[in-house]
Amino acid sequence: MLTRREWLKLAAGTAVGAVLPANLMGTEKSEWVITDYEKPMFDLLGKVREPVVIEKIELLKRDNTYFVRTRSAGGAVGLIQTKQIEHFVSIFEKLVAPHFIGRDARLIETLVDEVYVANYKIAGLPFWCPVAYIEQSVLDLLGKVTGKSVGEILGGVVRKEVPVYLSGSTRDTTAEQEVDIYARGIEVTGCRTVKFKIGGRMSRNLDAYPGRTETLVKLARKSLGDDITLYADANGSYDAKKGIEVGRMLESLNFVFFEEPCPWEELTETQAVTKALDMPVACGEQDSSLWRFQWMIKNGVMNIVQPDINYNGGLIRTARVAKMAAAAGMKIVPHNTQSGAASVNILQFASCTPNIGPFMERTWRRPQQAQDWFAPNFIIKNGVLRVPDGPGFGVEIDTDYISKAESVAVIS
16 A cells, blocks of 8 residues: 555656556556356366367347357357347347357356456446356257257256246236136146236335235135145335235245345345345346355345346356355246247256255146247156256257257357
């Protein structure tokens, strides 16, 4: 630290080098403490012996569905369906994808870290989604090269079937209509756990319409019975005081999971709800900072850690969050709003993550329908989805179908 006298000398024109501390002059090497979650978690160099050089990354669109296809110099291909990307194409094409071209796919952990450092000022959901989609296509590529599933690559498979809970509830229905939709969902899928949307969504304590939440949760318990596990998601509808009030009503009805009671950035508000209730509180779906997750876990902001695999930058960064949660004795239940081929990421993640919760999220609003352009079809049976065990993510996308896709961006 500079003394007052040294600063006065500097201001008077004394040479900077004469007063700066040695470590600022470069004569001493600064030590950067690497936190546990920043250390590489997966020995990909040991699992894939030869370099896999990334030669081309493509963003494709067929109808309203987007895909990322990654090719190696050796001709291997990774192909995944994305979630939302249409508003992030420029970031994908100009800032994210070029960083991976010509690099060894086995260094994907390092590449994900480096692309953040190169673009840290824009980090957030619009940045991390493109990173996640490229990371997933690279993991699919590595799986195709090795003949191993993504779960095997990322630590080893610990489960081959994943129990799921039904989500996707909306607020534009009546309480009665919403309960009826999920009563039919339980009948069709065999799921025994359902999550309802309550409140008005970032609504400053207002309901979707007066009395909807109370009617919904009471009717859900009465109609679905005590054998069905019920969750509630407020999407940041309440301040701490109202969140505690609603949480206690949910507890009286034996709900066992209260998601995002307060606006996601209001950490101390959510923390207050968590500390006041006996029922577990979940949050984290909007977050994409590993440091922020570390702080929330350490300070008891939530009981259940809930990153979104895409919003958080991919499976590797989400595995780091799972590692933080495990160290604190906490479960991780990733947020998910996908179905079909795009939802396979959460299945592969669950297949290799020991501390996941008892159920993974699965969007469901209408009868399940088989699709003819990808396999398997991820139809829920007896409340369970089977993890594909083929190479990569284990999804086969029809070559004829993808050949008719529009090329949105090509980076090589």
